[in-house]
Amino acid sequence: MALNNIWVFAQIANGTPTSSTLELLSKARSLTSNVVAFLGADGGNAAAALGEFGATKVYATGDLGGALPGVAVAGAMKAVIDAGETPDLVMFPQNYEGRDVMARLSVKLDKTVITNNVDIAESGDGVTVTTPIFGGNTLVNTAFTGAAPFLAAFRPKSFAAESAGGPAAAVTSVSVPDAGAAKVTAVHVEETSGPKLDEADIVVSGGRGLGEASNYSLIEELSKLLKAAPGASRAIVDAGWVPYSFQVGQTGKVVKPNVYIAVGISGATQHMVGMKGSKNIIAINKDKEAPIFGVADLGIVGDAMKVVPKLIEALKGR
Amino acid sequence: MNVIVCVKQIPDPAVPGALDGSTNTLKRDGKLILDDSDAYGVEMALQLVDKAGGGEVSLVSMAPNSETSGLRTALAMGAAKGVLVSDPALQGSDALTTAKILAAAVQRLGGADLIIAATESSDGYTGTVPEQMAEVLGLPSVTFAKKVSVENGALKVDRQTESGYDEVTCPLPALISVTAGVVEPRYPSFKGIMAAKSKPVEEVKASDLGVTPVGWEGAGQKIASVTQAEARQAGEVIEDDGETFGKIVEFLENLKVI
Ligand SMILES: Cc1cc2nc3c(=O)[nH]c(=O)nc-3n(C[C@H](O)[C@H](O)[C@H](O)COP(=O)(O)OP(=O)(O)OC[C@H]3O[C@@H](n4cnc5c(N)ncnc54)[C@H](O)[C@@H]3O)c2cc1C
Numbered sequence: 001m002a003l004n005n006i007w008v009f010a011q012i013a014n015g016t017p018t019s020s021t022l023e024l025l026s027k028a029r030s031l032t033s034n035v036v037a038f039l040g041a042d043g044g045n046a047a048a049a050l051g052e053f054g055a056t057k058v059y060a061t062g063d064l065g066g067a068l069p070g071v072a073v074a075g076a077m078k079a080v081i082d083a084g085e086t087p088d089l090v091m092f093p094q095n096y097e098g099r100d101v102m103a104r105l106s107v108k109l110d111k112t113v114i115t116n117n118v119d120i121a122e123s124g125d126g127v128t129v130t131t132p133i134f135g136g137n138t139l140v141n142t143a144f145t146g147a148a149p150f151l152a153a154f155r156p157k158s159f160a161a162e163s164a165g166g167p168a169a170a171v172t173s174v175s176v177p178d179a180g181a182a183k184v185t186a187v188h189v190e191e192t193s194g195p196k197l198d199e200a201d202i203v204v205s206g207g208r209g210l211g212e213a214s215n216y217s218l219i220e221e222l223s224k225l226l227k228a229a230p231g232a233s234r235a236i237v238d239a240g241w242v243p244y245s246f247q248v249g250q251t252g253k254v255v256k257p258n259v260y261i262a263v264g265i266s267g268a269t270q271h272m273v274g275m276k277g278s279k280n281i282i283a284i285n286k287d288k289e290a291p292i293f294g295v296a297d298l299g300i301v302g303d304a305m306k307v308v309p310k311l312i313e314a315l316k317g318r
Numbered sequence: 319m320n321v322i323v324c325v326k327q328i329p330d331p332a333v334p335g336a337l338d339g340s341t342n343t344l345k346r347d348g349k350l351i352l353d354d355s356d357a358y359g360v361e362m363a364l365q366l367v368d369k370a371g372g373g374e375v376s377l378v379s380m381a382p383n384s385e386t387s388g389l390r391t392a393l394a395m396g397a398a399k400g401v402l403v404s405d406p407a408l409q410g411s412d413a414l415t416t417a418k419i420l421a422a423a424v425q426r427l428g429g430a431d432l433i434i435a436a437t438e439s440s441d442g443y444t445g446t447v448p449e450q451m452a453e454v455l456g457l458p459s460v461t462f463a464k465k466v467s468v469e470n471g472a473l474k475v476d477r478q479t480e481s482g483y484d485e486v487t488c489p490l491p492a493l494i495s496v497t498a499g500v501v502e503p504r505y506p507s508f509k510g511i512m513a514a515k516s517k518p519v520e521e522v523k524a525s526d527l528g529v530t531p532v533g534w535e536g537a538g539q540k541i542a543s544v545t546q547a548e549a550r551q552a553g554e555v556i557e558d559d560g561e562t563f564g565k566i567v568e569f570l571e572n573l574k575v576i
Contacts, residue, residue, distance in 0.1 A: 013481070068486070070449055070459065095480060096462050103417075103449030112412045112538030115444050128542055134335055136547055140342070143542040181458035182488035190482040202575060226576065238499035244464075244478055250443065259575055261566075276550060280573060282566060288555065295550045298569045302558025310563040315576065 003031045003122060007087040007149075008055070009073070009101055010037035012046050019198070020093035022053045022161035024154060028091060029054030029164055031122065036087065040064055040073040040101070043171035051169035053161065058171045064179070070100030071180030077101075078108045079177050081149075089120075089127065092153040102151050114142055115153040116250075135269030136276055156198065156254045157277065190243045197246065200229035202259045203278070205248055207233035207271075209264020209285060209304055213241040218308045219263060225315045231255065233265045249274035264304045267292025284308065319370035319468070321363040322424050323397065324435040324448070325356040327381045327388030331440050342541040343410060344441060350381060352388035355436035357395070357503035359496050362466060363434050364396045364504075370468065374398040376430065378423040380408065380416060386519055393514035394506030401426055405523040410534035417450035422527035424455065426520075432473070433493040437462055448495035459493040460486050464500050 006028040010021045017025075021037070028035045036057045037050040043060030050058055061076045077090070090105065092098035094116060106113045119130040126143045129152050133140055144150040197203065204226065206219040216236070223230040231253070232246040248255055250270040260278035265271060267283070267290055275281070276295055283296035284304050293299040300307055327350035329335070336345045363375040377392050377400035384404045393400065401423045408419065424433060433455075438445035452459035464483065465476035473488040478497055506514070524532045534540070556562055570576045 068460070070461070074453075096478070099445050100449050100459075100461055103446035104453045106414050106446065107417070107450050107453035110414070112414055113444065113446050114539055115413075115446060123542075126542075132547060137549065138337070139545045139547050141542045141545070142539050144538060145540055146538045182460050182486055182492070184477075184484045184486050186485040187479075188482040188484070226570075234498070240499070243482070244497075245481055251438070259570065259573060280569075282569060288557070293555050294552050296555070297553035298565065299553065299555035300558055300562045300566065301555060302562060306560070307558055307563055307566075310560075311566055314563055314567050318576065 003088045003127065005034045005036070005085075005087045006032050007036045007038050007077070007090045009090065009092045009098055010039045010046070010050060010055070011093065011097060012039065012041050015045055017046050017049050017053070018093070019161060020095065020156050021050075023157065023159040024091045024093060025050065025054040026162045026164070027120070027159040031120075037169065038073070038077060040069040040076070040097070047171050048168040051166045052163050054164050054166060055169040058169045059174045060171055061174055061176050064176070066184040067176070067179035068100065068182050068184065069097045070104045071178055072176045073101045074104030074108060075177045076174045077105055080174055081109070086149060088148040089150045089152065092151070094153045094155045098153055102153055106151055109149065111149060111151055112144070113151045113153070114144070117152055117154045118158040120152060120154075132273060135272040157256050190245055192245065194223065195227065195229045197229040197231055197248070198253045198255055200255075200257055202226045202228035202261070203231045203248070203255050203257045203275070204228045204261045204263065205231035205233065205265060205275070206236065206263045207265030208235040208239075210236070211305070213239070215305065216241055218312070221312055222261070222308060225312065233271050262292050262296070263308060265292055266290050267294065319367055319373040319432065320376070320430040321367055321373070321432045321434060322376045322378060322427055322430040323356065323359045323363045323392070324420055324433070324451070325360065325377050325379050325388060325392050326353040326439045327351065327379060327385050328353045328439060328441040335441065337544065341410070342544050346382055350385045350388055352391040353436065353440050355438070355440050355498055356392070358498055358500050359434040359436055360392045360395050360397060361501045361503040362496055363432075365501060366432065366466070366468060373431075376400060376427050378420050378427065379403070380419050382406070382409065384521060389519055390514045391506060393517045394510040395504055396510065399517055400519045402519050402521045403524065403527065404521055405532075407524055407533050410537055411532050412537035412539060413444040413446050414450055415529070415532050415536045417447045418454055418529045419524060419527060419532070420447065421451045421454040422529050423522070424451070426522065426527065429491065431490045433457070435493070435495045437495045437497055448493060452493040455493065457491055457493050458488050460488050461495045462497055463494045464497045466494060466496065466500070
């Protein structure tokens, strides 16, 4: 079927649209010429960037004043739909807020959700999305059945963000019928220096094989020398060695750097889906059967505590 | 304070997953175990009830073949009772139907002050069921909770965000989804395991809960095809002899990144 009207749940960080937002707008405009960026924030400042990447209209709730977006934005979307405008497809980024808004909206509209997608296509009289499973080795193509709107969430970096050179999109204010009872009372941002994990050219990630939290300093030192972003497996995030914002994988960041160095990481499928798209992969692991070697271009079977300090010395001496 | 925890019983993650050739759904026919992700919710519930000085922890679960082994693990940890929804008609249900079923099971238990779920299951990981349940039940929710307490009858939650965390307050009754690592799940004691055998688990069907349509019929989606992705080729794997750091330097030099 033809997708005539697509909404993208758009997000803003530090005043500009997030990379996921721009990726989804780029894909949406390849499918239709009516693309709405639906913002749970003030629209004014972002209208130019949203338009540049393909939004023809912006619907903005204005500042949410501490309300969580799940209830607030889904309610605002439902109100626009009730007023007579029905999108064929609503695209969400596969992240916390995207999932919450999508979940609330799905109940309000009594529509299914399909999450963890990496692609979408119009196919004959239907719309099909693609979801990788088993660490990305198997791709499942699922068709929406029933009537639109279809709700789908996409993993970061599924589509290239490309400027269309479009004009600033016109902003329409939409109302929030219900802000919900939960309130954000304080916001904490974990400071990081150096390149951002999902944008860095080189990523050096550490896992449980580092042995203990203090050994993560080796990953940080190696990262600094390579101008890389430090990353982590979920095992050491759960153990509290590093903050969640370092996590690579299914429930963390998706990274596609030029070089990914995995130190003491086994290569669980949930980790692999977050880094398998890297151009070059180097793995250091003492177990030669570790699955990570199955995707590594260079694999070193050895003790990270021995290899990494020598590597650091060699790089320092250059 | 009464708490209901949603627990999923899943195939052992240590066994590689497979698709059922005829339906293209995940095979769930072997022995099922308590999803690790849900052990955190059970532990959190037990601690909150303990702190409140009264009340109990109940469980809701949806699983094929009247499976209760994962539920028994949670009962052995200290939960008091459970409702199991097991019905062949549910096969093929999507996340929305699952949320409606679990919400109805919560209501069958008479509701609670707090409902706890994991952020996503380990085998299916759609990751929307908790928030969908909250909407079905008309409750406020705080997802991705990494620290939870109850003060003056309201929830105080540290909620994980992409860049850090938010402090969130929310009145009860409410629903939360908790991240892994939020608390350290206890191991069931021998006494707990013995006691769990006689704790009540009511088994019901979708029709007992009044939820229709369910299964394939209720799912607004169908699997069109399954394909294999292009596999990444493994490269050179070498044993460290004390000098392999040089190989890495060479590799990086060839890529002109150093
Ligand atoms: C729903 C769900 C979502 C998940 N999401 C993610 C996710 O987003 N990201 C993620 O990473 N994981 C995720 N996981 C967890 C994942 O399944 C693995 O448990 C995790 O990736 C393992 O981390 P690890 O490789 O650091 O630890 P382990 O699997 O314990 O591996 C440690 C490795 O270190 C090696 N080692 C030990 N000592 C040394 C040494 N001295 N030198 C060199 N090597 C050594 C060992 O041989 C081993 O291979 C998820 C799991 C679930 C259920």
